[in-house]
Amino acid sequence: MTVLADGGQAAGRAAPGAAGGQGGDSAAPPTIYDVARAAGVSIASVSRVLNGRRNPRPETRDRVQRAVAELGFVPDSAARALSVRLKEVVGIVVRRPLSAGPPVPAPWVPAGAWDTAGLLGYDAFADETESLQFHDMVNRGVERAAQRRGFDLLIRSVDITDHDAGRRVLALARKSDGLILHDRVLEPDQLDQLSRQIPVITLAGEPTPTTANVGSDNATGMRALARHLLYDHGYTTLGYLGGYGDSPDSQARLETLAAEARAAGAVLFSGPQWQGNYYAAGAAVVTERLLASGTPLPRVIVCANDQSALGVMYVLRRSGVDVPEQVAVTGFDDIPMARHLHPQLTTVRQPIGELGETAFEVLYSMISREQPAERDITLPTRLICRESCGCQSGGKLAGVTDLSSVRHLRP
């Protein structure tokens, strides 16, 4: 805390103990001045051998390395970052409720509705916000790729209800060299402003003039799923249980589904009453209300993601509705839990980890400016048929992905 009389900085080796040196193994970590003094060289030399610049003399190198090892010296990242203008940190923003307890409900759910969640048995999902989600798996991919470049991940959640998301994201930005944004966490103009200051990758939507986007092929995956349901199973009534209303992925999936349904002459339910929030608990409430409203259910409920499907199946089962005999259910993502559900979940697989790795690589190329970055990347998806769509595990329709193979097999 106390500033040294003459400063121990510009003086080089003259600085006797730049970092509270008195105690030897004192609290403060050693600085480059300590190393320089111990090695009997200048801090410039220390820096050079540490960074492998300009072939230092072998002897110099040795002395420095010995001193470094002896003192357990590791350069302070803040000082280095300030100097080279590179933090080696990538910020990730995830959109999720931070508070414990139930996730934020769809806007149309009256306040207080969640108070009764326990009564409805949604305790089952009480800690769901704690559980594995798509986001986490993507982040793991980012971490893998980042590690190869010596980068670390700074992860921050923003609440969906957070009106000050812009500020919070900006704050994260100043701790990072670049940002990866999940789903839609910023308004277009905020995104625009941010991306002019720092490289930004989005994981949903479209690239902008100043951002790149990495996503997966919603259309192809959803199309395969839709056709499987419409033609292989011959379902004629469908419901789409969406994610956040403003989620680009959710919107894209709905669009494709709607187009396919239309083409097949099937009926598709969607809209406000069908809007979830990507969480099982949210989907559970939606399903619950649907059931309570007395509207007849469609033959199949297509969910925006696997988590939602989990919630739907949970409520249906509790209400005595057989899945998939009476109502089929499908997901999107193919998170690991999907295959452990009963019935096993039919879904569309995204290359989740790869999504994260790719996002990092693109971001890295923007940060390093080594090569012009690809600005719009779409990764492939594919239909994974399991049981919840009505296929029987190991049975007739199991594994069918080919439209022509089976038709109009109405259970």
Add this chain to the structure above:
Amino acid sequence: MTVLADGGQAAGRAAPGAAGGQGGDSAAPPTIYDVARAAGVSIASVSRVLNGRRNPRPETRDRVQRAVAELGFVPDSAARALSVRLKEVVGIVVRRPLSAGPPVPAPWVPAGAWDTAGLLGYDAFADETESLQFHDMVNRGVERAAQRRGFDLLIRSVDITDHDAGRRVLALARKSDGLILHDRVLEPDQLDQLSRQIPVITLAGEPTPTTANVGSDNATGMRALARHLLYDHGYTTLGYLGGYGDSPDSQARLETLAAEARAAGAVLFSGPQWQGNYYAAGAAVVTERLLASGTPLPRVIVCANDQSALGVMYVLRRSGVDVPEQVAVTGFDDIPMARHLHPQLTTVRQPIGELGETAFEVLYSMISREQPAERDITLPTRLICRESCGCQSGGKLAGVTDLSSVRHLRP
């Protein structure tokens, strides 16, 4: 890149455009000099209103705030960190295989054993390292607590086989104000050296003179589980499928289990052949080999954690062994997936998120030195009886946690 002729630094408002100012909305984010110039004050004043120090004059405050808003200024964290010696970042080290593919097997598993994993159907766990784990849930808790203090999380994985773990952890340390270490990622002497340079919390084991530990009550939880199995169910042969051999938690759980088994006169199998690695895939291989070896299985397999139980149950089922009729299986942790398994997993619940929140709070008090930190914290655990132990869901033994209620009910 190019250094300004006279530097734009010590000159205060004389610095014309400290950060490449030419373009206005140029690439580089605005610095405090830009704000000062725009507001017509000194950088010191800007800093003061930003940090709410020493009541600036209202007019000054206004001008600064206006300039800040206009420029979208956010202080650079590296510069601030260097100045105040606080990064507002907490590092978390998780022990897990970084590479895709199967987790590192127990030491006794011959190299190459994993190559056949696919043949054995462990594809089911191929992306398990991507999936939710105990670690992730703990980290989520840390994040919640950290957010309240304006801290962010820097997460790094170290591979179990990483011999250079010490260096990698140290590198993370220099990017953080304090560290939280999962499981056992460092040798005692490394831990010792590290913790003298920076506050460190461990999440397993014992506090040392320079570190604090936050853990949960392994003994009480395991004791309740053991007694339930031994007395309520009357099992007389048990196996303990462990985590990493050097994991303090795994060891503690085994110790309690062994003591209880001894007291009940039951037989407990454990040791090298029973050593897993906290992953489902690892546990699956162990179970597979046990089966292949021809040794008769114990009546119940007590697993070091839920993930392991998942792997055990998977292999048993595939081998035609009924769970829990022929072999009961239990876990530890109570991760969300536990209740979605079939049969639902009997396990010991840890307050996972709370573990993380507590770890952060303790770390924070060490960092801020506000108050002497509690150095040894143990959170409560409790037995969660579901089906996999042999209780029937909703049936006779369901929910039994009281030792005296039912005895020697041998299925």
Add this chain to the structure above:
DNA sequence: CTGAAAGCGCTTACAG
């Protein structure tokens, strides 16, 4: 090859 010095963008005693 190596050292002295400037600079990265902040904060904070120290004087007004």
Add this chain to the structure above:
DNA sequence: CTGAAAGCGCTTACAG
């Protein structure tokens, strides 16, 4: 209340 200046711990032209 406010400004000039020093300092945080590094890196890197710039001279030798």
